[in-house]
Amino acid sequence: MSDVTSPGWLIARQSARFVLRESTVALLSLMFVVLVLISAWLGWSATSTVNHIYLDAAAFLQSAGQPVPTNPVLDISPLSLMRNMSVYVALIGALSAIVIGNRLVGLDRKAGVLPLIGIRPLGRNAYAGGKIAALAGLILGLAAVASAVAVATFLVLPAVTLTGLQWAQLAGFMGVTTLYMGFFGLIGLAAGAAARSETVGLLLPVTLWLTLTFIFPQLTANLNPTAAINPISALAVPPDTTFFHWAARLLGPFSLADAYKFASAGLLDYLPPGITSPSFIPPVINLILAAGFALAIAWRALTRLSMAQGDYNV
Numbered sequence: 001m002s003d004v005t006s007p008g009w010l011i012a013r014q015s016a017r018f019v020l021r022e023s024t025v026a027l028l029s030l031m032f033v034v035l036v037l038i039s040a041w042l043g044w045s046a047t048s049t050v051n052h053i054y055l056d057a058a059a060f061l062q063s064a065g066q067p068v069p070t071n072p073v074l075d076i077s078p079l080s081l082m083r084n085m086s087v088y089v090a091l092i093g094a095l096s097a098i099v100i101g102n103r104l105v106g107l108d109r110k111a112g113v114l115p116l117i118g119i120r121p122l123g124r125n126a127y128a129g130g131k132i133a134a135l136a137g138l139i140l141g142l143a144a145v146a147s148a149v150a151v152a153t154f155l156v157l158p159a160v161t162l163t164g165l166q167w168a169q170l171a172g173f174m175g176v177t178t179l180y181m182g183f184f185g186l187i188g189l190a191a192g193a194a195a196r197s198e199t200v201g202l203l204l205p206v207t208l209w210l211t212l213t214f215i216f217p218q219l220t221a222n223l224n225p226t227a228a229i230n231p232i233s234a235l236a237v238p239p240d241t242t243f244f245h246w247a248a249r250l251l252g253p254f255s256l257a258d259a260y261k262f263a264s265a266g267l268l269d270y271l272p273p274g275i276t277s278p279s280f281i282p283p284v285i286n287l288i289l290a291a292g293f294a295l296a297i298a299w300r301a302l303t304r305l306s307m308a309q310g311d312y313n314v
Helices: 006-018 025-061 078-111 114-118 125-156 164-194 197-222 242-254 256-267 281-303
Strands: none
Touching: 006 025, 006 078, 006 125, 006 281, 025 125, 078 114, 078 125, 078 164, 078 197, 078 256, 125 164, 125 281, 164 256, 164 281, 197 242, 197 256, 242 256, 256 281
């Protein structure tokens, strides 16, 4: 049997189709795409405005016989124009991934089709693999849209030219973005399979998302919620006190929002000098380990899902 008609592939394809029909998933995904477009537009607008002002000033200074300073657009890395995208990923991107992961299993359980799937000649591994593949495809689709918007933005800016290394850094940023959303999607998938009710299956990963996004950064770096969603102020130096030193050591490796922010800042060249992640684990490695752990949790929950129960166990 070819891979295209394998049970796992069929489950992945049908699951993705059903989830895309969900109005909540469609709305959150559309919101994420719109925010990515806004982020790109803000970067493009600011750069274009500064460039036009510089060109007018340079023409005036040349006519007056005055020295012309360098273009301020060239004084900063062009990659930093995408810094707002990291905020939208940490908020709407992660939340969209949770809902997608939850609905991939929740729709089967709510519709009562698990017993019908269970009598088919396919194993639990095929079911789990199909669901994870569907999640991966949907999240990669969101990341692909964000990548296309970022690339188009840099291509239409006449004053901005990326080097080969900077294009590689942009690709790396999209890679860690996919990892970050993938972590939350896998947690949503695991909770949707393991929870005894639909509400709990969605509440657990959302609570984790809120904890990692707002509570842990406040404990490790004294960041209030408004600062945590700002790409620059979220990288502030924590207070030099015993509490924050120990909080950074104990909670730093688990503060994935911090890992994503520092990884994004490093790849997009807006990380302030002298500021490092609160975790002793490098941010990108931290995200990879977290995604691997979430994958193991999701696989375990899916392979232990009862195929004899047609609905939630309530």
